Amino acid sequence: MEKLMIHTNSKNYPIYIGEVTDVLSVTISQFQPSSVFIFSDETVARLHLDTLRKSLPTENVYHHIVPSGEGSKSFDMYYQCQTAALEAGLDRHSLIIAFGGGMIGDLAGFVAATYMRGIRFIQVPTTLLAHDSAVGGKVAINHPLGKNMIGAFYQPEAVIYHLPFLQTLSEKEWRSGLGEVIKHGYISGELFLRWLEENVHTFEDLHDNTLLHMIKEGIAVKANIVAQDEKETGVRAYLNFGHTLGHAIEAEVGYGKMTHGDAVAIGMVFAIQVSEYMYQKSLNIERLTALLGRFDYPTIADVPVRKLIDRMRQDKKSYDGDIHMVLMKNVGEMELVKIPEDVIESQLKHFVKGWEK
Ligand SMILES: NC(=O)c1ccc[n+]([C@@H]2O[C@H](COP(=O)([O-])OP(=O)(O)OC[C@H]3O[C@@H](n4cnc5c(N)ncnc54)[C@H](O)[C@@H]3O)[C@@H](O)[C@H]2O)c1
Ligand SMILES: [Zn+2]
The missing domain is CATH 3.40.50.1970 (Rossmann fold)
Known part of the structure; x- marks a missing residue:
């Protein structure tokens, strides 16, 4: 215990x-x-x-x-x-x-x-x-x-x-939860992310001490942030990494049709892509896609870009009609950034092209 x-x-x-x-x-x-x-x-x-x-x-x-x-x-x-x-x-x-x-x-x-x-x-x-x-x-x-x-x-x-x-739990529900665990890995830093890469290869690994440790570490990441910012006036927003596009996809596809974790997984890949563009540096997007690939996360959501942008504007983190996204400067280093709409649009088009490959 x-x-x-x-x-x-x-x-x-x-x-x-x-x-x-x-x-x-x-x-x-x-x-x-x-x-x-x-x-x-x-x-x-x-x-x-x-x-x-x-x-x-x-x-x-x-x-x-x-x-x-x-x-x-x-x-x-x-x-x-x-x-x-x-x-x-x-x-x-x-x-x-x-x-x-x-x-x-x-x-x-x-x-x-x-x-x-x-x-x-x-x-x-x-x-x-x-x-x-x-x-x-x-x-x-x-x-x-x-x-x-x-x-x-x-x-x-x-x-x-x-x-x-x-x-x-069904495999679908395990995967959905694992999406948030991976998110906590990226927010917390190298140590937990590397532990996940080294210890969680398949759904079969989600038992006993591995499961216990994974859940404890995931909760510790959240607890640490909530302790600093209970009512989301600052750092608690980082927990929304992957959620700006994730929520938009979930809403457009229809709740229940795609799990929350699947949508967040796609959203995290997009957030890293936008981060690479905004910070003009490589952030090893393949590291995330490799981890998601172990668990067969979907990489495609058949939704028009315009509708996704409209949804993203309604996101709770957005204000004055501008889209704000949690970006990643490095593993473990997040930032809430206002993203110009033309950047969102061109990045989404580029991202969706990736889906079609
Ligand atoms: N409050 C927060 O901070 C916060 C954070 C993330 C998500 N959420 C909310 O959480 C919800 C998603 O959570 P969820 O994925 O746990 O959804 P859920 O509670 O709907 O559970 C998913 C499915 O798994 C089934 N299930 C639950 N436990 C089971 C078990 N032990 N064995 C077999 N089946 C089981 C449920 O009946 C359901 O069909 C969303 O409403 C989301 O908005 C809230
Ligand atoms: Zn979530």
Whole structure:
């Protein structure tokens, strides 16, 4: 088992990683909640809810299950979750458990942030991607006009990452999460990136100590940045490396059609290409494509350049109509830079030509 502490201005809290269902039991009894309410999605509940329940008290424990997939991060589902919480009589001393991947973490976290002006919650992540989403306190639902547009910064009381839950993930979901791990490698610097290159060759490597170490290091990168900048006024923006184009692709292709990590992988390659142009230096783009190549990331998204540019302008990092992207000066050295639109356009055209090869 590994333990990390997250330090933010609003709260300090522990993250436990490994075989940690017993830690969950202890943590909950320490909190002495008046009741416990689990939110989960259909897939996770079918596979793992029984196991989770065994680590919880037997009385005053309720659950509400929503359909799997990004579509559940909606106003409608948020409303249904609040209704279920009210009907179960949750009070200010109750505790919410977000049991699932990033979708449930964001949805249940936002329910916790707003139910009776905020009650305690614990993240129990079940995807690799959630090493990113469960840490740092960003919770949100989607608006038809934009992803994650309605939300809050609201930290959990603890993150309890029981790795055996991850063993039922499909290869597609492992790859999606690995996209964010590779991103954390590039943000943190040579040490973690080289460790990934030397230790993670195939999906088969994602077990035991390799998985434990990888998740711990990925979370440490995020924790370090969140500790400096909880509400994204500065360095937290670096976590969006690869996301400006990534989000645009995801939105254009349609959520659920391409995973977040696949889109971010394509976005990181583009971000390095733009960085090479802006800084007029070689940044070894082949190093990233070689790493992504091990896991069959898609390199193509059949989307018109104009539509991608329009989407990128709507990105939360953009302001005054200008596109801002996280660029890489070197591995481990990021910068948020305003990119002239003609540069975006010519770089995207060049990039898309690469897809057609
Ligand atoms: N808050 C943040 O800081 C942050 C950061 C990154 C991403 N996100 C959000 O996270 C979401 C993506 O997260 P995700 O990829 O975990 O999505 P997800 O929660 O939708 O999970 C992906 C799929 O895997 C299934 N699944 C989950 N756990 C499983 C398990 N153990 N075994 C088998 N199947 C399982 C789910 O049912 C779902 O179909 C997006 O909504 C994104 O906006 C938030
Ligand atoms: Zn992401």
